[in-house]
Amino acid sequence: MAAALLSTFLLSACTGPQSVFGAAGREASAIEDLIVVTAVGAACAWFIVTSLLIYAGRVRRHRFAEETAQRFITWGGVVIPTVLLFALLSYALWSMPATRPWFDRQQADLEIEVTGEQYWWRIRYLNTSGDVAFETANELKLPVDRRIRVSLKANDVIHSFWIPALGGKMDMIPGRTNTLWLEPTRIGSYRGPCAEFCGTSHALMTLTAIVMTMEDFETWRQGRINKSPTSADAGAAFQRNGCPACHAIDGTDAKGLVGPNLTAFKDRLRLGAAANTRDNLFRFIRDAGEFKPGAQMPAFPMIPEGELNAIVDYLAGET
Amino acid sequence: MRIFPRDLETLWTLFTAPVVWAVHFLACYLTVAIHCAKGGGERQFAMLQFVLGGVTLAALATIAISAFLAWRQWGFGTTDPPHDDPTEEARKLFQGFATLLLSALSFVAVLFVATPLLAIDGCFS
C-alpha cells in the first residue's frame, strides 16, 4: 500500500509536458542519463548499507573478531566509497559537454533572444545577420533537430529560463546576456516555468515551447516575416483605446514595445497562464490583474462592452 | 619568562594536510576563474592545465610527506588505537594517528578537486 502510494507520487511527476524524465532535447537527455546513473548508484549504496545494518542488528547478534571488523571498515568504509565516488564524479565530469553543450556562434542553425519581463517572456527571432527579424511572446516555436542558440536577458529583475523537457535551467539577469544551446529532438509541446521568484505573478509566468518540423517552422517564420498589413478599420477599436502605446502588431501602426507583441495573437494557445479563448481575452483586457496579480498592464473598466468586443474580435482574428 | 613553552606542542602537524587541500582548491578555482574572466585563450588554458597539474603533484607530495611523518609519530602502526590513556605518549600516538587519517582524506580530496581539469577544455564566453 505504502509502496503503491509512493510510486504513484514518484511516477506522477515523471511524464507530461514539463518533466526532465520526458526528455525531448539533446541536453535534457544527457541530464536524464546523469540523474538516472547517480540515483541508481546512490540507491545501490543505500540498499547495501541498510541491508548490512539490518543484518548486524537483527540477524547476527554477536561480535565480529577485531581483525575482521578492521578489514571490513577499511574496505567498506574507505576504499569502496572512495572508488565509487570517484567513478560517479568522473562520469559526471565526462558528461559535462553534453549536459551543457557549447558551440561557436557560427554553428547555430537559428538564433533567438528571450527576455524575462514581469511576468511574461519577450521572444525575438533573429535573422542571419543577428538583427531582430520579428518579435512574439510567451510561445517559443522551434524546429526539431536543429541547433538553436538562445540569448537570455532580463529587463527588470532576475528570472530563470527552464524548459525541463528540452534542457537545463539558466538564469536571466538584468544587464547580462547568458547563452543557452537547445537542440529539440522530439516534436511536441512543452511547458517551461519561470524558475526564479520574480514577483507576485511569478508562478503564472509560463512559457510554451512548440517543437515542429523544419518545414512547418519555415512556413510559420515566413508568414511572420511577410506579415501583410491588416485593414486600418479592423484595428480601429484597438487603436482608439490606446493599446498601441504598449503593444505592437506587425503590419499596422501599433508599435508599442512595453508589452507583448500581439501579432497573430489568435494562433497562440495560451493567454497568461490560461487558455486563449474569447472569454478569457475579454476578461484579460478588462482587468489583466485578475489573471496575473501585479501585471504591468492597466485595467480598462471604462471601455464600453461593444468596443471591447470589437477589440476581442480583432485580436481573435475575426475581423 | 618565555613566550613559547620549551616543548612546543603544536597542532599544526595535524592541520598541514587539510591546509594544503584548501590552498590547492583555491589555487585551482581562482586561477581558472581569473584566467577566464580576463578572456583567456585556448592555448593559455592548456598551459594553465599543465601548471595546475604541477601544483596538484606538489600538493599530493606535501600531503604524502605529512602522512609519512604522521605514520612515524604513530610508531608505524605498532600499537592499536584508541590511544586514550592520560599520558604524553598516548597523546602523541593519538595525534599521529589522527594526522594520518586526515592526510588520507586530504589526498583523496585533492585528487577529486583536480579531476575537472581533465574534463574542461577551455573558457565559455
Ligand SMILES: [Cu+2]
Ligand atoms: Cu519570472
